Amino acid sequence: MLATFVRYFSFMNSQPVAPVSFGAPIVGDAPVKLVATDVDGTILSYAQSMTGEVSARTVEAFQAAREAGIAVVLVTGRPVRGLRGVSSALGLIGPVIASNGAMTYDLAADAPLDHQPLAAQALFTAKDLIQELDPTVAFAAETPRMLHMEESFARGSLWFDDERRRAVGIRDEEIAMGPLDDTLERHSAWPVAAEGLTPQVPVLKLLAKTHEMEADAFIAAAQERVGHMVTVTHSAPGISLLEISAKGVNKAQALRRYADSLGIDAENTIAFGDMPNDIEMLQWAGTSWAVGSAHPMARSAADRVAGTCEDDGVAEVLELLLKGTLT
Incomplete structure (x- = not known):
């Protein structure tokens, strides 16, 4: 650091x-x-x-x-x-x-x-609150070195297809597949979360995707639920995908x-x-x-x-x- x-x-x-x-x-x-x-x-x-x-x-x-x-x-x-x-x-x-x-x-x-990066407490609390908003939400997280993805987030995209992923230059070592609580080592980070420290794996951006809500409605609901602790936005047209950063970023x-x-x-x-x-x-x-x-x-x-x-x-x-x- x-x-x-x-x-x-x-x-x-x-x-x-x-x-x-x-x-x-x-x-x-x-x-x-x-x-x-x-x-x-x-x-x-x-x-x-x-x-x-x-x-x-x-x-x-x-x-x-x-x-x-x-x-x-x-x-x-x-x-x-x-x-x-x-x-x-x-x-x-x-x-x-x-x-x-x-x-x-x-x-x-x-x-x-x-x-x-996001502080551990804000990261995992925001994730939990958004999942309460819509239990079908799938998550991913950008870190300096790789993209962590839940299988449900990747399914149906090039991220889930080895050949397509490699064809556009994305290396296997840049992908960590599995529940974010595991790949981001939530249980190691959580005991120190109250101090505002970053997770064991520093997260630059948390991603949340749903098929149950229209994009603008999803971001409005998420901002109301977690906007006091993180920055919530989106940039993918036609996809209900939230991009969540540290507050003020x-x-x-x-x-x-x-x-x-x-x-x-x-x-x-x-x-x-x-x-x-x-x-x-x-x-x-x-x-x-x-x-x-x-x-x-x-x-x-x-x-x-x-x-x-x-x-x-x-x-x-x-x-x-x-x-x-x-x-």
């Missing part, structure tokens, strides 16, 4: 401030110094989520932004292990904000910069910490997203866009609406920004 924070504060002190040049791209009266973007459904269509095939137009737009002296960071619900391909395609091998803000990681150094909080490390304010940051887990980030940034295919809650949180993900809406905004014709 100490080594992790030493790396983080070293990073905070060593990163150069994003360059500011005369004639820098501007939105309103504010020069743009940082672009923060969600991945799935925003710059990568859900149809391409597993392959990670980013459009050539999007790649060119992000490369042009970096060449113009603008810092770029991916801010996503994905775990770190799901970001290397997309980051490489975009030429962004460096810091990324993963797991809805619970992990900031330097892909170039292959080292964590900051992480905010979200994309905006992690992005603010990262922007502070670069000496960049919110007003000099633009952000893009498409789902409820992007809301806080879209509200924090000086100017934000929801893509045209976004969830209604994300559209309401954003300042503007871009073209759809399938139509390279984010790339179009960046192109106009760099041309100086963004209105």
